[in-house]
Amino acid sequence: MTRQRVPLLASLVVLLAAACTTDHDGATPAPPTTTASSASVAATGPATTPPATAGPSVTRPAAPGDWHVTYGWAVPTAPARVSHTVRLPLTPPPGEPLPVLVEVRVGDHPDEDFSRITFAFRGPIPGYEVAYVARVEQDGSGDPVDLPGTAFLALRFNPAQAHDGAGRNTASTPPRTIGFPTLRGWAPAGDFEGYLSFGLGLSRGGLPVRLGESTRPDGTHVVSVDVRRS
Incomplete structure (x- = not known):
């Protein structure tokens, strides 16, 4: 009787061990798998850079020395005006609170059919x-x-003014008699309370006139008056 019990117990142990290796429906469970969704791939992928958009255009001021016309060739029977905003300090420094005339020049340009007088301001x-x-x-x-x-x-x-704080003249000037074919001379006509005036003498009336501006490398601003020679 004792010899028969040992094989029976061993058989029971083997059956119990086999039962522990299967799940409830007899299938061996597969290892879990992970599937990444398309949304998570897009979220973790490289960021997309939006196309660049052009900013507002910027108009740059003319470079020093660039001459440009402010009044084209015409006969100014009525005043031809060119306006500029001049911001003056509430408490102006002593000496020269306004644009100051520093030079008057004249020149003849026969190849281009005009004579010129210029006024330079600091x-x-x-x-x-x-x-x-x-x-x-x-x-x-x-x-x-x-x-x-x-x-x-x-x-x-x-x-504008053509004098310093002590009332001294600030401008270097040429002779007043010019003697060009149509631009014959010039003269000052006033320098008082911010108004600076001049007269130009011409050989005849009805001549077209052109106005222009430029800026020198030292920052001096130049206004030119051109008169036709013929």
């Missing part, structure tokens, strides 16, 4: 106007300004 560029007049008068007194020729242009800058 500081901001002032506004200005030019017109044909029956005669050029001195600011304040109204006295006629002596000019060569038979026709006259009145030129005025504002705000």
Whole structure:
């Protein structure tokens, strides 16, 4: 009896061990698998850079020395005005609070059929106007300004001055008699309370005029007045 019990117990142990290796439906469980979704792949992929959009265009100021026309060839029977905003300090420093005239030049350009007179200013560029007049008068007194020729242009800058804080003249100037074919001479006509005036004497009336501006490398602003030679 004792010898028969040992094989029976061994058989029971083998059957129990086999049962522990299977699940409830008799199938061997497969190892778990992980499937990444397309959304997670897109989220972890490289970011997409949106296309660049152009910013607002920027207009750059003219480079120093660039000359440009502010009034094309025409006959200014009424005042031709060019405006500039000049911002003055509430408490101006002593000496020169306004644009200051530092030089007047003249030049003849026969190949291009015009003669030129220029006015150079230190500081901001002032506004200005030019017109044909029956005669050029001195600011304040109204006295006629002596000019060569038979026709006259009145030129005025504002705000501007041609003197320093001590009242001394600030501009270097050429002789007043020019003697070009049509531009015959020039003369000052006033420098008072921010108005700076000049007269130009011409050989005849009805000549077209052109105005222009440029800036020198040292920052000096230049206004040019061109008169046709023929």
